[in-house]
Amino acid sequence: MSIVFYYAPMSNASRVHASLAELGVKHETVQYDLQKGEHKNPEFLALNPNAKVPTVVIDGTPVFESVAIQLALGERYGVEKGVWPEAGTPERLKATTWLVWGQVSLMGTMFKYISNTADYVPAALHSAPQAEQAMKDIHDLLGILEGHLAKNAYLAGERFTLADLDLVGCMQWAIYMCKLDMAVYPKTAAWVANVSARPSMKTEG
Ligand SMILES: N[C@@H](CCC(=O)N[C@@H](CS)C(=O)NCC(=O)O)C(=O)O
Incomplete structure (x- = not known):
């Protein structure tokens, strides 16, 4: 199980950062300076063609849009941690x-x-x-x-x-x-x- 979290401080990524902290999920981080356009590099565009943070790569699959990321984290880790309800409830x-x-x-x-x-x-x-x-x-x-x-x-x-x-x-x-x-x-x-x-x-x- 691997998670790489692409973020910039004080951005939409902060809510995903809080979720990762709440869940205690081990992850790697890649920080971009958006002002400097660091996120517009080809490797990141291949993961998220929108060139936006947050983006999370879960076991090799890129997920973008903060709501999609929150849902993915909730389903995968949140139920066990008691911070995301069980499916079917x-x-x-x-x-x-x-x-x-x-x-x-x-x-x-x-x-x-x-x-x-x-x-x-x-x-x-x-x-x-x-x-x-x-x-x-x-x-x-x-x-x-x-x-x-x-x-x-x-x-x-x-x-x-x-x-x-x-x-x-x-x-x-x-x-x-x-x-x-x-x-x-x-x-x-x-x-x-x-x-x-x-x-x-x-x-x-
Ligand atoms: N709807 C997206 C919005 C993401 C977004 O707009 N991120 C901004 C930072 S707050 C960004 O990466 N901007 C870089 C750019 O537009 O070049 C989400 O919720 O994840």
């Missing part, structure tokens, strides 16, 4: 649902807001109406998350899973970038604080 379906919801629906909408407001995007590409609509959509989605966490301690029910780790990793960045007042969402704020306190979340690859 309602909890597995819930963990998968919320993992994908977090990345596709919530983060997709947050990214829409950020790309219409952030300093790193040229101002000519900003659209105030798009940003306003995205912020309304973010509040609708956070209301859904708040409602879920009012009835469940974690995304998949009563137990922590890698879905919580993944979405909280995103939320930490999004709360800052979208300047969200989390006092309006007390259950979500408490869940973010709880999951952020895990030792695996303190590691930075």
Whole structure:
């Protein structure tokens, strides 16, 4: 069993780094400086033609897209470690649902807001109406998350899973970038604080 983890610090790869720490999985690491374009080398492009981190090679097979990597790590190592529900259970379906919801629906909408407001995007590409609509959509989605966490301690029910780790990793960045007042969402704020306190979340690859 071998894992090679391609990453850059302070990037989408950080959530996968936290999962590897949570699981205690032995792995090799390859660090790239994205600013210097180190990831655009032919060997890495052969593994991931998108030239993006995170990328993980599991027993010789490249896996890219952080959600696909989290699912692969969860299935392979997480069940045994008690941080990914067993196949065929309602909890597995819930963990998968919320993992994908977090990345596709919530983060997709947050990214829409950020790309219409952030300093790193040229101002000519900003659209105030798009940003306003995205912020309304973010509040609708956070209301859904708040409602879920009012009835469940974690995304998949009563137990922590890698879905919580993944979405909280995103939320930490999004709360800052979208300047969200989390006092309006007390259950979500408490869940973010709880999951952020895990030792695996303190590691930075
Ligand atoms: N949807 C991808 C996004 C990956 C991504 O955008 N990674 C960025 C770092 S945060 C990257 O590698 N950028 C390098 C580049 O675009 O050249 C995932 O979730 O894995």
